[in-house]
Amino acid sequence: MEINLKNVWHSYDGSTFVLRNIDLLFRNSGVYLIVGPNGSGKTTLLKITSLIIKPSRGENIINGKSFWSLDERERENLRSNIIYVHDKPILVRGNVRHNLELGMKLKKKRDRTLIEYYIDRYKLRDLERKSANKLSAGQAKVITLIRALSLKPEVLILDEPFTFLDSQRSEMLIEDIEDIVEKEKGLVIIATHYMYKELKEISTQQIEIINGEIQRTQQ
């Protein structure tokens, strides 16, 4: 899936623009890193790329089609391939297992084997029946990441995925990201403050954003 942001501007209140004149091309496969200080517009950029927010100006072109001019059905089709993980984990009422399977349940594509695999891989077996509101920030973050990974998306967009994660789980996540790109030929876009060496090595492009504008891109 190719995502092309063309001359994108965005404002939440109609007067102050948090994104200005963004032109970016995310090709079919690869890891794109977005870096920049707090408040630079990274999250807004990711939400626009994830098709959650409609930009105030400009176009979001997915596989050559201007997304926001498509009809609802086509939009739902395209959107179903893009999964976004928030920087602050959003969990729902219920236990860990319910939260892990939430995406699959809603999409009516349950794959218990895959969930079991991630539960073992990220050592969550003891937490499976624990209520989601009793989790630590790190545990909640892992749940939202696994929930996204288990959907096997064509495009995975991660907002600060390493915040709250211990080093062991961060390394596992980088390996999983590598798998998505190399084995599944997927696209992963990550906004992060933690620039791991391994992550840098596998990245296709690094994009620096400051005050809502792209400062530089580096291959």
Added chain:
Amino acid sequence: MVESIFSVTLRSLYISSAASFFAFISAVILSLIASRAEKKKADAILGIFEALVGIPTTAIGLLIYMLLFPGGPLGSLRILYTPLAIIIGEIFVALPIAYTTMFRHFQSLRGTMRELVLSLGVPEKHTSSILLRELSPVLVSSYLTSFSRAIGELGVALIAGGGIEGYTNVLTTAIAIQSSIGNYEYAIWLGLILIFMTIVLTLLLKFIGEYLIWK
């Protein structure tokens, strides 16, 4: 010979449960619609309902009476002084409180749940079901508040229901009528039952809602 306490209690439960159920369902539907509306419009609707919470039940009873009396616009329905008349009136009594206790929660959580649904690549239409599940304790509490308001009101039951023994007599009308004729012992028993029932039902439903269904 006065009517048995058991049959008055049973009638009270049936009428108030029906009224609070319809009020609750209406409040949920209204909240789902209003939470999608522009904030200014939603706040204006909420303001109206907040004002309606304080309206005396006797005023609502009078309004229902005027609508349903034989010469009134809905007089041909012949439902004045029937349990149905009380149910209709109590819906209006319970609806504002049900709506005001749940709407703010719908408003504050809808955006987050919408983002969650979209972030999982799922159609936006699934937002409502996730939102309702997420707000289940609020909904239980809101239902209980509307039930308490319905079962404890007197104005509608007396004016639109008439307190007819064996037919429209409910706990509050029975208390009022019996204490006015000096039958204090009977009235006190009814009062105690009303208080006991409200407390037990509240605790029971809260427990079910919080711990058994959703945890």
